[in-house]
Amino acid sequence: MRPDTPRDPVTGPEAGPASPYPIRLSGPVIKGFGRGSKELGIPTANIPADELAKYPDLSVGVYYGVVALDPSRFASPEPILPAVLSIGYNPFYKNETKSIEIHLMPPLSAPSPTATADGPVTFHKMPDFYGTPLNLLLLGYIRPEFDYVSLEALVEDIRVDCEVARRSLQRPAYACYLAGKEDETxxxxxRGEIRWLTRFESMERLRQHLRRRRSSASSSTPLQSPPTLSASEKRRREAEACPPRRLYLTSDTPDFDPGILSRFRAEGFNVEYLPFPGSNHNDPDRDRKELEYLLHEREDDLEPGERYAVVAYNKPAHLLLESHHQPSTATNPFPRLCALVAYYPDGPSPSPSPSSSTTTPPTADTTTTTTTTSSTTTPTTYPPSVPLLPIQIHLARTNTNSSNNPTTDAIHIRKRHRCHIFYYPESTARFAEPTSPTYDRLSARLAWSRALEALKRGFGWPGTRWGVPDVEAVWEEYWRCLSGPASSSGGENAVDPGVRAREEEDERSRRAAEIVGLMVGSGMGVQLESLAMDSSQSGSGSQSYSGSGNGNGSGSIRSPGGGGISHVSETCTVEENPMVNCVPTCAGAHTPSTLTKFYTHQFLPLSPPNQNQTIRLLSRTTGPDRIVDELLLSFTHTHEIPWLLPHVPPTDRPVRVALVMAASFCAGKLARLNIYWDQASVLVQVGLRTVERLPVVGGEGVERVLS
Known part of the structure; x- marks a missing residue:
């Protein structure tokens, strides 16, 4: 038991730490017993006790010292903080293994929260930093371990320990350890000890990288001409300029839908699945910290400047939202995270405290009163110029007027992130997973498109290189094949109608094969191309995509100027069938062979070949996997048009029709194309319908579009 004697106000010699101090200990912050913060109200950071083997004569007890945290993982108020710690077995709790439990105190310049015992005792609290590398210098010994008659007596003794450590570190010979290595006094x-204290592996890698860059820059003479690179070396450097896009998927199931994993890989992400079923202790806070530690371990593997994104489902989605909605700090818990997508977060939703500005993020099983998919964006106190972490939440059957609505409560406005919430009232939880019995194909497609945009923008799209072709470049190549001029015959064959018809048929077949080559294959996977263009061709024009014409989704990017290409292929099996659908007439096809026939015999040429036909682009909306074009098609009806006016003989009448073409893409391949127009207006213009007693118009509707 603790002796009933007065405590010394300071410990250690006035001249500074005496042998064996200072003692170096380090390690990542790990899970402890979970008692310090909950039972005692004293947050502690545990590190592995393995390094104690270097100091076999070190006594168990309470010590004081200084601590530094890896700044690449956690932004602390000061680079070096005072600390009081326990090394031993904690007799009050009868621990069987030796542990190192560190309590980080506020800077010595700040008021001490433990200065007085009057009223409830409070201790300094900091945000969770599990997984963060920590360096510790032991500077002195305070007392041995004791058992206590009550929890209150233990807490009071720890409060006194904090004050003893604080006063001991305020002495000049000890305060130097908190001053930093820049202090010349x-x-x-x-200063050597401080250099060790503040040196971390991740920061050292960054310093070495910067030193190499400075060394290479200083070794080159400004007047020296740059070395001439071979074409293969140029392409190799271009390929290396595309950084990896690390994406971690996590859910509460041991396995995850392989189709979703393959599709993310097909979009150019380096995907890893992290199963996180949680523990059986029914402690959400502990689960949250364990999940944070799991992601922090992945952050340790990143190179300097490299970032990652997370897509979370169900329980892990709820836990990660909790991590970002902690009100104690404005710092995001994952410094390298560039985007977070949460699908139907599943977790407890306690009633919000009237004095709190935050609540638990919404769950996925709230009843709905809405009938349409809706979205909202949370407010933020940061101006548009400040980069914010994009967080996207997809909720199923959620009441937009619920008290748990994150737009009004759950998002802490001091956080440097912007949250977008999307509601799918027609769907239930797990609607985005094809293997789930509640899979909703329509909601899943919409959520996928939204999530993909958030992830790609988090990695800098559209201003960065990507491992798959740009959808607009593919779409422009589609239009080149669709509306390019037909080849002309010369010589004697030009006057032979039979030869001319065969050549026109061959030309349509060739262009149809190129178009189908731009589309995904039917159950044959998507062939990815890691492309490196010849740098001499960069900036010479947009890239165009040329299909092989075999319908299997393979192809190559080519430069308009004929530059070289380097291919590094990877096949990802994605169950996506191509489809073209003319909505008013149901013309179209959905397999490579039928699509080839459709484009050869029905869709090409796009309108009758005459001098009056024009196709004009009116507007274009582009996303990471979707393009919507609004077009004006004008022609004279001199030939039958199977896709627009099937089985209608020529009328020689002028027609103007507004078309909307909605194209969706998968891994840089055209996957689905829906074409819409006002069929009633077309029928009126060719004389098959009249406007009398019908709510239809002719070309007047197009005039409104052009006005």
Whole structure:
């Protein structure tokens, strides 16, 4: 038991730490017993006790010292903080294994929260930093371990420990360890200890990288001409300029839908699935910290400047939203995270405290009163110029007027993130997983498109290189094949109608094969191309995509100027069938062979070949996997048009029709194309319908579009 004797106000010699101090200990912050913060109200950071083997004569007890946290993982108020810690077995709790439990105190310049015992005792609290590398210098010993008659007596003794450590570190010979290595007044041996204290592997990698860059820059003479690179070397460097896009998927199931994983890989992400079923202790806070630690481990593997994104489902989605909605700090818990997508977060929703500005993020099983998919964006106190972490939440059957609506409560406005919430009232939880019995294909497609845009923008799209072809470049190549001029015959064959018809048929077949080559294959996977264009061709024009014409989804990017191409292919099996659908007439096809026939015999040429036909682009909306074009098609009806006016003989009448073409893409391949127009207006213009007693118009509707 603790002896009933007065405590010394300070410990350690006035001249500074004496042998064996300072003692170096380091390690990542790990899970402890979960008692310090909950039972005692004293947050502690545990590190592995393995390094204690270097100091076999070190006594168990309470110590004081200084601590530094890896700044690439956690932004602390000061680079070096005072600390009081326990090394031993904690007799009050009868621990069987030795542990190192560190309590980080506020900077010495800040008021001490433990200065007085009057009223409830409070201790300094910081945000969770599980997984963060920590360096510790032991500077002195305070007391041995004791058992206590009550929890209150233990807490009071720890409060006194904090004050003893604080007063001991305020002495000049000890305060130098908190000053930093830049302080010239500190002795050289102290500055050497500080250099060790503030050196971390991730920061050291960054310093070495910067030193190499400075060295290479200084070794080159400004007047020296740059070395001439071979074409293959140029292409290799271009390929290396495309950084990896690391994407972690996590859910509460041991396995995850392989189709979703393959589709993310097909879009150019380096995908890893992290199963996180949680523990059986029914402690959401502990689960949250364990999930944070799991992601922090992945952050340790990143190179300097590299970032990652997370797509979370069900329980992990709820836990990660909780991590970002903690009100104690404005710092995001994952410094390298560039985007977070949460699908139907599933977790407890306690009633919000009237004094709190945050609540638990919404769950996925709230009843709905809405009938349409809706979205909202949370407010933020940051101006548009400040980069914010994009967070996207997809909710199923959620009441937009619920008290748990994150747009009004759950998003802490001091956080440097912007949250977008999308509601799918027609769907239930797990609607985006094809293997789930509640899979909703329509909601899943919409959510996929939204999630893909958030992820790609998080990695800098559209201003960065990507591992798959740009959808607009593919779409422009589609239009080149669709509306390009037909080849003309010369010589004697030009006057032979039979030869001319065969050549026109061959030309349509060739262009149809090119178009189908731009589309995904039917159950044959998507062939990805890691492309490196010849740098001499960069900036010479937009890239165009040329299909092989075999319908299997393979192809190559080519430069308009004929530059070289480097291919590094990877096949990802994505169950996506191509489809073209003319909505008013149901013309179209959905397999490579039928699509080839459709384009050869029905869709090409796009309108009758005459001098009066024009196709004009009116507007274009582009996304990461979707393009919507609004067009004006004008022609004279001199030939039958199977896709627009099937089985209608020529009328020689002028027609103007507004078309909307909605194209969706998968891994840089055209997957679905829906074409819409006002069929009643077309029928009126060719004389098959009249406007009398019918709510239809002719060309007047097009005039409104053009006005």
């Amino acid at each position: 500190c002795p050289e041996d102290v």
